Amino acid sequence: MRRYLRLLGIQLRASTAIALQYRVEFLGEGALSLFWSLWSLVPLLVVFGHRPAVAGWTFDEALVVMGWFTLMKGVLEGAVNPSLTSVVEHIRKGTLDFVLLKPADAQFLVSTAKFEPWRVVDVLGGLALFVVAFHRMGRVPSPAHVLAALALLVCAAWTLYSLWILVVSAAFFVVKVDNLSFLFSSIFDAARWPVTVFRGAWRVVFTFVVPLALMTTYPALALLGRLDVGTAGLAVVGAAAFGGISRLVWTRSIGHYTSASS
Amino acid sequence: MLRTIRALPTLLRVGFAEAVAYRAEFLVWLLSTNMPLVMLALWSAVAREAPVGRFGQEDFTAYFLAALVVRLMTGAWVIWELTYEIRQGTLAFRLLRPIHPLVAYACENLAAMPLRLGLSLPVVAALLFTVGERRLTHDPFLLALFPVTLLGAWLITFLAMSIVGALAFYVDSAGSVFEIWMGLFGVFSGYLVPLELFPPWATALARALPFRYMLAFPVEMLIGLQSRQRALAELAVQWLFVGLLGACAVGVWRLGLRRFAAFGG
Numbered sequence: 001m002r003r004y005l006r007l008l009g010i011q012l013r014a015s016t017a018i019a020l021q022y023r024v025e026f027l028g029e030g031a032l033s034l035f036w037s038l039w040s041l042v043p044l045l046v047v048f049g050h051r052p053a054v055a056g057w058t059f060d061e062a063l064v065v066m067g068w069f070t071l072m073k074g075v076l077e078g079a080v081n082p083s084l085t086s087v088v089e090h091i092r093k094g095t096l097d098f099v100l101l102k103p104a105d106a107q108f109l110v111s112t113a114k115f116e117p118w119r120v121v122d123v124l125g126g127l128a129l130f131v132v133a134f135h136r137m138g139r140v141p142s143p144a145h146v147l148a149a150l151a152l153l154v155c156a157a158w159t160l161y162s163l164w165i166l167v168v169s170a171a172f173f174v175v176k177v178d179n180l181s182f183l184f185s186s187i188f189d190a191a192r193w194p195v196t197v198f199r200g201a202w203r204v205v206f207t208f209v210v211p212l213a214l215m216t217t218y219p220a221l222a223l224l225g226r227l228d229v230g231t232a233g234l235a236v237v238g239a240a241a242f243g244g245i246s247r248l249v250w251t252r253s254i255g256h257y258t259s260a261s262s
Numbered sequence: 263m264l265r266t267i268r269a270l271p272t273l274l275r276v277g278f279a280e281a282v283a284y285r286a287e288f289l290v291w292l293l294s295t296n297m298p299l300v301m302l303a304l305w306s307a308v309a310r311e312a313p314v315g316r317f318g319q320e321d322f323t324a325y326f327l328a329a330l331v332v333r334l335m336t337g338a339w340v341i342w343e344l345t346y347e348i349r350q351g352t353l354a355f356r357l358l359r360p361i362h363p364l365v366a367y368a369c370e371n372l373a374a375m376p377l378r379l380g381l382s383l384p385v386v387a388a389l390l391f392t393v394g395e396r397r398l399t400h401d402p403f404l405l406a407l408f409p410v411t412l413l414g415a416w417l418i419t420f421l422a423m424s425i426v427g428a429l430a431f432y433v434d435s436a437g438s439v440f441e442i443w444m445g446l447f448g449v450f451s452g453y454l455v456p457l458e459l460f461p462p463w464a465t466a467l468a469r470a471l472p473f474r475y476m477l478a479f480p481v482e483m484l485i486g487l488q489s490r491q492r493a494l495a496e497l498a499v500q501w502l503f504v505g506l507l508g509a510c511a512v513g514v515w516r517l518g519l520r521r522f523a524a525f526g527g
Protein backbone atom coordinates (compact mmCIF):
# COMPACT_ATOMS: atom_id res chain seq x y z
CA MET A 1 0.00 0.00 0.00
CA ARG A 2 2.75 2.45 1.03
CA ARG A 3 4.64 1.50 -2.08
CA TYR A 4 1.67 2.30 -4.29
CA LEU A 5 1.19 5.65 -2.62
CA ARG A 6 4.82 6.45 -3.29
CA LEU A 7 4.42 5.37 -6.91
CA LEU A 8 1.38 7.61 -7.23
CA GLY A 9 3.45 10.49 -5.87
CA ILE A 10 6.17 9.87 -8.42
CA GLN A 11 3.72 9.69 -11.31
CA LEU A 12 2.00 12.89 -10.19
CA ARG A 13 5.32 14.67 -9.92
CA ALA A 14 6.31 13.58 -13.40
CA SER A 15 3.01 14.78 -14.88
CA THR A 16 3.33 18.12 -13.13
CA ALA A 17 6.87 18.54 -14.38
CA ILE A 18 5.73 17.86 -17.94
CA ALA A 19 2.80 20.26 -17.58
CA LEU A 20 5.09 22.98 -16.25
CA GLN A 21 7.25 22.69 -19.34
CA TYR A 22 4.39 23.87 -21.46
CA ARG A 23 3.45 26.97 -19.51
CA VAL A 24 1.92 28.85 -22.42
CA GLU A 25 -0.28 25.88 -23.15
CA PHE A 26 -1.18 25.79 -19.47
CA LEU A 27 -2.48 29.37 -19.64
CA GLY A 28 -4.16 28.85 -22.99
CA GLU A 29 -5.91 25.66 -22.01
CA GLY A 30 -6.84 27.06 -18.62
CA ALA A 31 -8.47 30.09 -20.22
CA LEU A 32 -10.15 27.82 -22.74
CA SER A 33 -11.68 25.54 -20.14
CA LEU A 34 -12.88 28.54 -18.14
CA PHE A 35 -14.54 29.82 -21.28
CA TRP A 36 -16.13 26.40 -21.78
CA SER A 37 -17.52 26.29 -18.27
CA LEU A 38 -19.23 29.62 -18.82
CA TRP A 39 -20.31 28.77 -22.34
CA SER A 40 -22.00 25.55 -21.26
CA LEU A 41 -24.25 27.62 -19.01
CA VAL A 42 -26.01 29.09 -22.05
CA PRO A 43 -28.62 26.32 -22.54
CA LEU A 44 -29.29 26.35 -18.80
CA LEU A 45 -29.88 30.10 -18.82
CA VAL A 46 -32.20 29.82 -21.82
CA VAL A 47 -34.23 27.00 -20.28
CA PHE A 48 -34.68 28.77 -16.98
CA GLY A 49 -35.25 32.07 -18.74
CA HIS A 50 -38.54 30.56 -19.90
CA ARG A 51 -39.46 28.61 -16.77
CA PRO A 52 -38.89 29.18 -13.05
CA ALA A 53 -38.55 25.44 -12.45
CA VAL A 54 -38.16 22.31 -14.59
CA ALA A 55 -39.18 18.88 -13.26
CA GLY A 56 -38.99 20.19 -9.70
CA TRP A 57 -35.58 21.83 -10.09
CA THR A 58 -35.15 25.55 -9.67
CA PHE A 59 -32.40 27.43 -11.46
CA ASP A 60 -30.18 27.54 -8.38
CA GLU A 61 -30.53 23.81 -7.78
CA ALA A 62 -29.83 23.04 -11.42
CA LEU A 63 -26.78 25.27 -11.07
CA VAL A 64 -25.50 22.96 -8.32
CA VAL A 65 -25.86 20.00 -10.71
CA MET A 66 -23.98 21.99 -13.33
CA GLY A 67 -21.28 22.64 -10.74
CA TRP A 68 -20.90 18.91 -10.16
CA PHE A 69 -20.82 18.34 -13.89
CA THR A 70 -18.01 20.87 -14.32
CA LEU A 71 -16.12 19.36 -11.40
CA MET A 72 -16.51 15.79 -12.68
CA LYS A 73 -15.49 16.90 -16.14
CA GLY A 74 -12.31 18.22 -14.58
CA VAL A 75 -11.75 14.88 -12.88
CA LEU A 76 -12.50 12.99 -16.08
CA GLU A 77 -10.26 15.05 -18.34
CA GLY A 78 -7.55 15.71 -15.80
CA ALA A 79 -7.09 12.37 -14.07
CA VAL A 80 -8.93 9.63 -15.95
CA ASN A 81 -8.92 10.42 -19.65
CA PRO A 82 -5.23 11.15 -20.33
CA SER A 83 -3.77 7.95 -18.89
CA LEU A 84 -6.39 5.67 -20.30
CA THR A 85 -6.02 7.17 -23.76
CA SER A 86 -2.37 6.27 -23.59
CA VAL A 87 -3.29 2.66 -22.72
CA VAL A 88 -5.11 2.39 -26.02
CA GLU A 89 -1.97 3.63 -27.74
CA HIS A 90 0.10 1.06 -25.82
CA ILE A 91 -2.18 -1.78 -26.87
CA ARG A 92 -2.16 -0.71 -30.49
CA LYS A 93 1.61 -0.42 -30.67
CA GLY A 94 2.35 -3.40 -28.47
CA THR A 95 4.33 -1.31 -25.97
CA LEU A 96 2.08 -2.48 -23.16
CA ASP A 97 4.77 -5.16 -22.74
CA PHE A 98 6.94 -2.66 -20.90
CA VAL A 99 4.15 -1.88 -18.46
CA LEU A 100 3.33 -5.52 -17.83
CA LEU A 101 6.99 -6.27 -17.09
CA LYS A 102 7.13 -3.80 -14.22
CA PRO A 103 6.76 -5.19 -10.69
CA ALA A 104 3.49 -3.40 -9.87
CA ASP A 105 -0.15 -3.89 -10.71
CA ALA A 106 -0.66 -3.10 -14.40
CA GLN A 107 -4.06 -1.50 -13.91
CA PHE A 108 -2.60 0.84 -11.30
CA LEU A 109 0.34 1.75 -13.52
CA VAL A 110 -1.69 2.50 -16.61
CA SER A 111 -4.33 4.42 -14.66
CA THR A 112 -1.81 6.79 -13.12
CA ALA A 113 0.43 7.17 -16.14
CA LYS A 114 -0.56 10.71 -16.98
CA PHE A 115 -2.36 13.59 -15.30
CA GLU A 116 -3.19 16.99 -16.67
CA PRO A 117 -2.87 19.33 -13.71
CA TRP A 118 -4.29 22.38 -15.47
CA ARG A 119 -7.70 20.71 -15.36
CA VAL A 120 -7.80 21.98 -11.80
CA VAL A 121 -9.34 25.05 -13.41
CA ASP A 122 -12.49 22.99 -14.07
CA VAL A 123 -12.65 21.83 -10.48
CA LEU A 124 -12.33 25.43 -9.31
CA GLY A 125 -15.01 26.42 -11.80
CA GLY A 126 -17.33 23.81 -10.31
CA LEU A 127 -16.66 25.11 -6.81
CA ALA A 128 -17.34 28.66 -8.00
CA LEU A 129 -20.70 27.51 -9.34
CA PHE A 130 -21.55 26.03 -5.91
CA VAL A 131 -20.70 29.33 -4.27
CA VAL A 132 -22.85 31.28 -6.72
CA ALA A 133 -25.77 28.86 -6.39
CA PHE A 134 -25.77 28.80 -2.59
CA HIS A 135 -25.25 32.55 -2.42
CA ARG A 136 -28.36 33.00 -4.58
CA MET A 137 -30.29 30.63 -2.36
CA GLY A 138 -29.08 32.59 0.64
CA ARG A 139 -27.91 29.64 2.69
CA VAL A 140 -24.86 27.55 3.46
CA PRO A 141 -24.83 23.76 3.12
CA SER A 142 -24.57 22.07 6.51
CA PRO A 143 -21.31 20.21 7.33
CA ALA A 144 -23.13 16.87 7.33
CA HIS A 145 -24.42 17.49 3.84
CA VAL A 146 -20.98 18.52 2.64
CA LEU A 147 -19.55 15.31 4.06
CA ALA A 148 -22.24 13.25 2.34
CA ALA A 149 -21.55 15.08 -0.91
CA LEU A 150 -17.82 14.40 -0.57
CA ALA A 151 -18.47 10.70 0.01
CA LEU A 152 -20.63 10.65 -3.11
CA LEU A 153 -17.93 12.52 -4.99
CA VAL A 154 -15.58 9.64 -4.28
CA CYS A 155 -18.26 7.20 -5.47
CA ALA A 156 -18.82 9.28 -8.59
CA ALA A 157 -15.14 9.48 -9.47
CA TRP A 158 -14.80 5.75 -8.82
CA THR A 159 -17.74 4.94 -11.10
CA LEU A 160 -16.40 7.20 -13.80
CA TYR A 161 -13.01 5.54 -13.59
CA SER A 162 -14.55 2.05 -13.64
CA LEU A 163 -16.60 2.88 -16.71
CA TRP A 164 -13.46 4.06 -18.40
CA ILE A 165 -11.65 0.86 -17.51
CA LEU A 166 -14.50 -1.03 -19.16
CA VAL A 167 -14.15 1.09 -22.28
CA VAL A 168 -10.40 0.56 -22.37
CA SER A 169 -10.82 -3.18 -21.88
CA ALA A 170 -12.70 -3.14 -25.16
CA ALA A 171 -9.46 -1.97 -26.78
CA PHE A 172 -8.00 -5.45 -26.29
CA PHE A 173 -10.65 -6.80 -28.65
CA VAL A 174 -11.37 -3.95 -31.06
CA VAL A 175 -8.18 -2.04 -31.51
CA LYS A 176 -9.64 1.24 -32.75
CA VAL A 177 -11.23 2.55 -29.61
CA ASP A 178 -10.48 6.26 -29.73
CA ASN A 179 -13.92 6.93 -31.10
CA LEU A 180 -15.42 4.95 -28.22
CA SER A 181 -13.95 7.59 -25.94
CA PHE A 182 -15.63 10.19 -28.08
CA LEU A 183 -18.92 8.36 -27.69
CA PHE A 184 -18.38 8.21 -23.95
CA SER A 185 -17.81 11.93 -23.58
CA SER A 186 -20.81 12.68 -25.75
CA ILE A 187 -22.98 10.61 -23.39
CA PHE A 188 -21.34 12.16 -20.34
CA ASP A 189 -22.42 15.54 -21.65
CA ALA A 190 -26.00 14.71 -20.66
CA ALA A 191 -24.91 14.63 -17.01
CA ARG A 192 -25.13 18.41 -16.84
CA TRP A 193 -28.90 18.08 -16.49
CA PRO A 194 -30.62 16.69 -13.38
CA VAL A 195 -31.55 13.11 -14.19
CA THR A 196 -35.18 13.55 -13.15
CA VAL A 197 -35.65 15.78 -16.18
CA PHE A 198 -35.40 12.70 -18.34
CA ARG A 199 -38.19 10.18 -18.60
CA GLY A 200 -38.69 6.63 -19.75
CA ALA A 201 -35.82 4.93 -21.52
CA TRP A 202 -33.39 7.80 -21.01
CA ARG A 203 -33.93 7.74 -17.24
CA VAL A 204 -33.23 4.01 -17.09
CA VAL A 205 -30.11 4.33 -19.21
CA PHE A 206 -28.76 7.30 -17.25
CA THR A 207 -29.45 5.70 -13.89
CA PHE A 208 -28.35 2.10 -14.39
CA VAL A 209 -26.43 1.60 -17.64
CA VAL A 210 -24.34 4.76 -17.69
CA PRO A 211 -24.99 6.00 -14.15
CA LEU A 212 -24.90 9.71 -14.84
CA ALA A 213 -27.35 10.14 -11.96
CA LEU A 214 -24.72 8.84 -9.59
CA MET A 215 -22.11 11.21 -10.97
CA THR A 216 -23.86 14.55 -10.79
CA THR A 217 -27.48 14.42 -9.64
CA TYR A 218 -26.99 12.46 -6.40
CA PRO A 219 -23.99 14.46 -5.17
CA ALA A 220 -25.92 17.63 -5.95
CA LEU A 221 -28.94 16.35 -4.01
CA ALA A 222 -26.66 15.46 -1.13
CA LEU A 223 -25.18 18.94 -1.07
CA LEU A 224 -28.68 20.41 -1.17
CA GLY A 225 -29.66 18.11 1.69
CA ARG A 226 -32.40 16.40 -0.30
CA LEU A 227 -30.89 12.95 -0.75
CA ASP A 228 -32.41 10.18 1.36
CA VAL A 229 -30.16 7.65 3.05
CA GLY A 230 -31.48 4.71 1.00
CA THR A 231 -30.48 6.26 -2.32
CA ALA A 232 -27.09 7.24 -0.94
CA GLY A 233 -26.52 3.65 0.20
CA LEU A 234 -27.53 2.36 -3.21
CA ALA A 235 -25.11 4.80 -4.81
CA VAL A 236 -22.25 3.45 -2.72
CA VAL A 237 -23.22 -0.14 -3.52
CA GLY A 238 -23.53 0.76 -7.20
CA ALA A 239 -20.10 2.36 -7.30
CA ALA A 240 -18.55 -0.65 -5.55
CA ALA A 241 -20.27 -3.01 -7.99
CA PHE A 242 -19.02 -1.04 -10.98
CA GLY A 243 -15.51 -1.11 -9.54
CA GLY A 244 -15.64 -4.88 -9.00
CA ILE A 245 -17.01 -5.60 -12.45
CA SER A 246 -14.46 -3.38 -14.17
CA ARG A 247 -11.60 -5.05 -12.28
CA LEU A 248 -12.90 -8.45 -13.31
CA VAL A 249 -13.29 -7.42 -16.94
CA TRP A 250 -9.83 -5.84 -16.96
CA THR A 251 -8.09 -8.97 -15.66
CA ARG A 252 -10.00 -11.09 -18.16
CA SER A 253 -9.28 -8.74 -21.06
CA ILE A 254 -5.60 -8.43 -20.37
CA GLY A 255 -5.39 -12.18 -20.91
CA HIS A 256 -6.31 -11.45 -24.51
CA TYR A 257 -3.39 -9.13 -24.97
CA THR A 258 -1.14 -10.31 -27.74
CA SER A 259 1.84 -8.08 -28.13
CA ALA A 260 2.20 -6.52 -31.54
CA SER A 261 5.53 -6.63 -33.29
CA SER A 262 6.42 -3.68 -35.42
CA MET B 263 -11.08 20.46 -64.60
CA LEU B 264 -12.15 17.75 -67.04
CA ARG B 265 -9.62 15.42 -65.53
CA THR B 266 -11.09 15.99 -62.08
CA ILE B 267 -14.62 15.25 -63.30
CA ARG B 268 -13.44 12.03 -64.96
CA ALA B 269 -11.81 10.94 -61.72
CA LEU B 270 -14.91 11.59 -59.62
CA PRO B 271 -16.71 8.23 -60.05
CA THR B 272 -13.61 6.29 -59.05
CA LEU B 273 -12.96 8.54 -56.07
CA LEU B 274 -16.52 8.11 -54.88
CA ARG B 275 -16.31 4.34 -55.32
CA VAL B 276 -13.12 4.18 -53.28
CA GLY B 277 -14.64 6.36 -50.60
CA PHE B 278 -17.69 4.12 -50.36
CA ALA B 279 -15.56 1.00 -50.09
CA GLU B 280 -13.65 2.63 -47.24
CA ALA B 281 -16.84 3.57 -45.45
CA VAL B 282 -18.04 -0.01 -45.67
CA ALA B 283 -14.71 -1.35 -44.45
CA TYR B 284 -14.82 0.75 -41.28
CA ARG B 285 -18.52 0.28 -40.60
CA ALA B 286 -18.16 -0.47 -36.87
CA GLU B 287 -16.26 2.76 -36.34
CA PHE B 288 -18.88 4.47 -38.39
CA LEU B 289 -21.65 3.21 -36.17
CA VAL B 290 -19.92 4.55 -33.08
CA TRP B 291 -19.60 7.97 -34.70
CA LEU B 292 -23.27 7.90 -35.53
CA LEU B 293 -24.19 6.92 -31.97
CA SER B 294 -22.19 9.77 -30.56
CA THR B 295 -24.49 12.17 -32.42
CA ASN B 296 -27.01 11.74 -29.61
CA MET B 297 -27.17 15.35 -28.48
CA PRO B 298 -30.41 16.24 -30.32
CA LEU B 299 -32.15 13.34 -28.56
CA VAL B 300 -30.93 14.46 -25.14
CA MET B 301 -32.00 18.02 -25.86
CA LEU B 302 -35.31 16.69 -27.11
CA ALA B 303 -35.90 14.92 -23.78
CA LEU B 304 -34.95 18.06 -21.91
CA TRP B 305 -37.10 20.47 -23.89
CA SER B 306 -40.08 18.11 -23.79
CA ALA B 307 -39.80 18.21 -20.01
CA VAL B 308 -39.74 22.00 -20.14
CA ALA B 309 -42.76 22.14 -22.44
CA ARG B 310 -44.73 19.52 -20.53
CA GLU B 311 -47.09 21.99 -18.84
CA ALA B 312 -47.20 24.81 -21.36
CA PRO B 313 -45.58 25.61 -24.71
CA VAL B 314 -42.37 27.65 -24.77
CA GLY B 315 -42.78 30.53 -27.20
CA ARG B 316 -44.55 28.91 -30.12
CA PHE B 317 -42.92 25.54 -29.40
CA GLY B 318 -45.13 22.84 -27.88
CA GLN B 319 -43.93 19.33 -27.05
CA GLU B 320 -44.74 18.12 -30.57
CA ASP B 321 -42.88 21.01 -32.12
CA PHE B 322 -39.80 20.20 -30.07
CA THR B 323 -40.01 16.57 -31.15
CA ALA B 324 -40.23 17.60 -34.80
CA TYR B 325 -37.48 20.18 -34.41
CA PHE B 326 -34.90 17.96 -32.74
CA LEU B 327 -35.61 14.90 -34.88
CA ALA B 328 -35.18 17.06 -37.97
CA ALA B 329 -32.01 18.49 -36.40
CA LEU B 330 -30.72 14.96 -35.94
CA VAL B 331 -31.41 14.12 -39.57
CA VAL B 332 -29.73 17.28 -40.83
CA ARG B 333 -26.75 16.76 -38.54
CA LEU B 334 -26.30 13.17 -39.66
CA MET B 335 -26.52 14.06 -43.31
CA THR B 336 -24.19 17.05 -43.20
CA GLY B 337 -21.38 15.45 -41.23
CA ALA B 338 -17.79 15.92 -42.33
CA TRP B 339 -14.57 14.89 -40.66
CA VAL B 340 -11.99 16.31 -43.03
CA ILE B 341 -10.31 18.33 -40.27
CA TRP B 342 -9.03 15.29 -38.41
CA GLU B 343 -7.55 13.75 -41.56
CA LEU B 344 -6.14 17.06 -42.65
CA THR B 345 -4.34 17.96 -39.43
CA TYR B 346 -3.06 14.41 -39.12
CA GLU B 347 -1.75 14.26 -42.66
CA ILE B 348 -0.14 17.68 -42.45
CA ARG B 349 1.64 16.80 -39.22
CA GLN B 350 2.74 13.38 -40.41
CA GLY B 351 3.77 14.68 -43.81
CA THR B 352 1.66 12.10 -45.63
CA LEU B 353 -0.14 14.95 -47.34
CA ALA B 354 2.76 14.78 -49.79
CA PHE B 355 1.19 11.72 -51.43
CA ARG B 356 -2.01 13.61 -52.07
CA LEU B 357 -0.13 16.51 -53.57
CA LEU B 358 1.45 14.21 -56.13
CA ARG B 359 -1.95 13.36 -57.58
CA PRO B 360 -3.30 15.52 -60.38
CA ILE B 361 -6.41 16.62 -58.48
CA HIS B 362 -6.87 19.22 -55.78
CA PRO B 363 -6.63 17.56 -52.34
CA LEU B 364 -9.79 19.33 -51.21
CA VAL B 365 -11.72 17.63 -54.01
CA ALA B 366 -10.33 14.27 -52.94
CA TYR B 367 -11.30 14.87 -49.32
CA ALA B 368 -14.76 16.03 -50.36
CA CYS B 369 -15.25 12.83 -52.36
CA GLU B 370 -14.20 10.66 -49.44
CA ASN B 371 -16.66 12.42 -47.17
CA LEU B 372 -19.50 12.44 -49.68
CA ALA B 373 -19.04 8.79 -50.59
CA ALA B 374 -19.94 7.81 -47.03
CA MET B 375 -23.31 9.47 -47.46
CA PRO B 376 -25.21 6.42 -48.80
CA LEU B 377 -24.24 4.54 -45.65
CA ARG B 378 -25.24 7.49 -43.47
CA LEU B 379 -28.50 7.83 -45.35
CA GLY B 380 -29.27 4.18 -44.77
CA LEU B 381 -28.84 4.71 -41.07
CA SER B 382 -30.61 8.02 -40.77
CA LEU B 383 -33.60 7.13 -42.93
CA PRO B 384 -35.25 5.13 -40.12
CA VAL B 385 -35.09 8.35 -38.12
CA VAL B 386 -36.90 10.19 -40.87
CA ALA B 387 -39.56 7.50 -40.83
CA ALA B 388 -39.89 7.81 -37.06
CA LEU B 389 -40.17 11.55 -37.47
CA LEU B 390 -42.97 11.22 -39.98
CA PHE B 391 -44.93 8.67 -37.98
CA THR B 392 -44.64 10.08 -34.48
CA VAL B 393 -45.09 13.73 -35.23
CA GLY B 394 -47.51 13.13 -38.04
CA GLU B 395 -47.56 15.10 -41.19
CA ARG B 396 -49.07 18.06 -39.39
CA ARG B 397 -45.74 19.41 -38.28
CA LEU B 398 -43.89 19.04 -41.55
CA THR B 399 -44.22 21.54 -44.33
CA HIS B 400 -46.55 20.55 -47.16
CA ASP B 401 -45.25 23.10 -49.58
CA PRO B 402 -43.74 21.09 -52.47
CA PHE B 403 -41.50 24.02 -53.30
CA LEU B 404 -39.94 24.07 -49.86
CA LEU B 405 -39.62 20.27 -49.87
CA ALA B 406 -37.78 20.51 -53.19
CA LEU B 407 -35.57 23.20 -51.72
CA PHE B 408 -34.63 21.02 -48.74
CA PRO B 409 -31.89 18.99 -50.52
CA VAL B 410 -30.36 22.23 -51.80
CA THR B 411 -30.19 23.63 -48.27
CA LEU B 412 -28.69 20.34 -47.09
CA LEU B 413 -25.98 20.59 -49.71
CA GLY B 414 -25.30 24.17 -48.70
CA ALA B 415 -25.13 23.19 -45.04
CA TRP B 416 -22.72 20.38 -45.82
CA LEU B 417 -20.53 22.66 -47.93
CA ILE B 418 -20.30 25.22 -45.13
CA THR B 419 -19.34 22.48 -42.67
CA PHE B 420 -16.78 20.99 -45.02
CA LEU B 421 -15.21 24.27 -46.11
CA ALA B 422 -14.99 25.62 -42.57
CA MET B 423 -13.28 22.39 -41.54
CA SER B 424 -10.84 22.72 -44.44
CA ILE B 425 -9.97 26.27 -43.48
CA VAL B 426 -9.44 25.47 -39.82
CA GLY B 427 -7.57 22.30 -40.78
CA ALA B 428 -5.28 24.30 -43.05
CA LEU B 429 -4.26 26.28 -39.97
CA ALA B 430 -2.21 23.19 -39.17
CA PHE B 431 0.23 24.49 -41.79
CA TYR B 432 0.97 27.34 -39.40
CA VAL B 433 0.24 26.23 -35.84
CA ASP B 434 0.38 22.96 -33.96
CA SER B 435 -2.98 23.02 -32.26
CA ALA B 436 -5.51 23.56 -35.02
CA GLY B 437 -7.65 21.11 -33.07
CA SER B 438 -8.35 23.53 -30.25
CA VAL B 439 -9.30 26.27 -32.70
CA PHE B 440 -11.83 23.85 -34.08
CA GLU B 441 -13.14 23.17 -30.59
CA ILE B 442 -14.00 26.85 -30.29
CA TRP B 443 -15.74 26.65 -33.64
CA MET B 444 -17.76 23.67 -32.41
CA GLY B 445 -18.66 25.53 -29.22
CA LEU B 446 -19.99 28.45 -31.20
CA PHE B 447 -21.77 26.01 -33.48
CA GLY B 448 -23.54 24.38 -30.54
CA VAL B 449 -25.11 27.63 -29.45
CA PHE B 450 -25.59 29.62 -32.65
CA SER B 451 -26.74 26.83 -34.96
CA GLY B 452 -29.83 25.91 -32.99
CA TYR B 453 -28.32 22.52 -32.14
CA LEU B 454 -29.00 22.82 -28.40
CA VAL B 455 -31.70 25.46 -28.30
CA PRO B 456 -34.03 26.54 -31.12
CA LEU B 457 -32.75 29.97 -32.06
CA GLU B 458 -36.16 31.59 -31.58
CA LEU B 459 -36.01 30.94 -27.87
CA PHE B 460 -32.94 33.12 -27.40
CA PRO B 461 -33.34 36.79 -26.51
CA PRO B 462 -33.99 38.82 -29.70
CA TRP B 463 -30.48 40.27 -29.93
CA ALA B 464 -28.92 36.79 -29.86
CA THR B 465 -31.32 35.56 -32.53
CA ALA B 466 -30.36 38.53 -34.69
CA LEU B 467 -26.67 37.85 -34.10
CA ALA B 468 -27.15 34.22 -35.12
CA ARG B 469 -28.54 35.36 -38.47
CA ALA B 470 -25.28 37.09 -39.27
CA LEU B 471 -23.12 34.05 -38.44
CA PRO B 472 -22.62 31.01 -40.67
CA PHE B 473 -23.70 28.50 -37.99
CA ARG B 474 -27.40 29.04 -38.43
CA TYR B 475 -27.15 28.02 -42.09
CA MET B 476 -25.49 24.73 -41.15
CA LEU B 477 -28.44 23.43 -39.16
CA ALA B 478 -31.29 25.68 -38.03
CA PHE B 479 -32.18 26.95 -41.49
CA PRO B 480 -32.86 23.55 -43.13
CA VAL B 481 -34.57 22.32 -39.98
CA GLU B 482 -36.88 25.29 -39.63
CA MET B 483 -37.75 25.07 -43.28
CA LEU B 484 -38.57 21.38 -43.07
CA ILE B 485 -40.89 21.72 -40.08
CA GLY B 486 -42.71 24.60 -41.69
CA LEU B 487 -41.58 27.53 -39.56
CA GLN B 488 -40.67 29.56 -42.62
CA SER B 489 -42.54 31.11 -45.50
CA ARG B 490 -41.33 30.72 -49.08
CA GLN B 491 -40.03 34.26 -49.17
CA ARG B 492 -38.02 33.93 -45.99
CA ALA B 493 -36.66 30.58 -47.11
CA LEU B 494 -35.45 31.99 -50.42
CA ALA B 495 -33.80 34.95 -48.72
CA GLU B 496 -32.03 32.68 -46.26
CA LEU B 497 -31.01 30.34 -49.05
CA ALA B 498 -29.27 33.27 -50.72
CA VAL B 499 -27.41 34.05 -47.49
CA GLN B 500 -26.48 30.40 -47.11
CA TRP B 501 -24.93 30.18 -50.54
CA LEU B 502 -23.23 33.51 -50.03
CA PHE B 503 -21.49 31.92 -47.07
CA VAL B 504 -20.63 28.89 -49.22
CA GLY B 505 -19.02 31.13 -51.82
CA LEU B 506 -17.16 33.16 -49.22
CA LEU B 507 -15.82 30.13 -47.39
CA GLY B 508 -14.98 28.42 -50.69
CA ALA B 509 -12.83 31.34 -51.81
CA CYS B 510 -11.27 31.47 -48.37
CA ALA B 511 -10.48 27.76 -48.36
CA VAL B 512 -8.76 27.88 -51.75
CA GLY B 513 -6.75 30.93 -50.69
CA VAL B 514 -5.67 29.49 -47.37
CA TRP B 515 -4.63 26.30 -49.08
CA ARG B 516 -2.48 28.09 -51.61
CA LEU B 517 -0.74 30.06 -48.87
CA GLY B 518 -0.42 27.09 -46.55
CA LEU B 519 1.08 24.76 -49.14
CA ARG B 520 4.01 27.13 -49.55
CA ARG B 521 4.93 26.43 -45.96
CA PHE B 522 4.40 22.72 -46.20
CA ALA B 523 7.49 20.59 -45.79
CA ALA B 524 6.82 16.86 -45.87
CA PHE B 525 8.46 15.16 -42.93
CA GLY B 526 9.45 11.55 -43.15
CA GLY B 527 6.89 10.00 -45.44
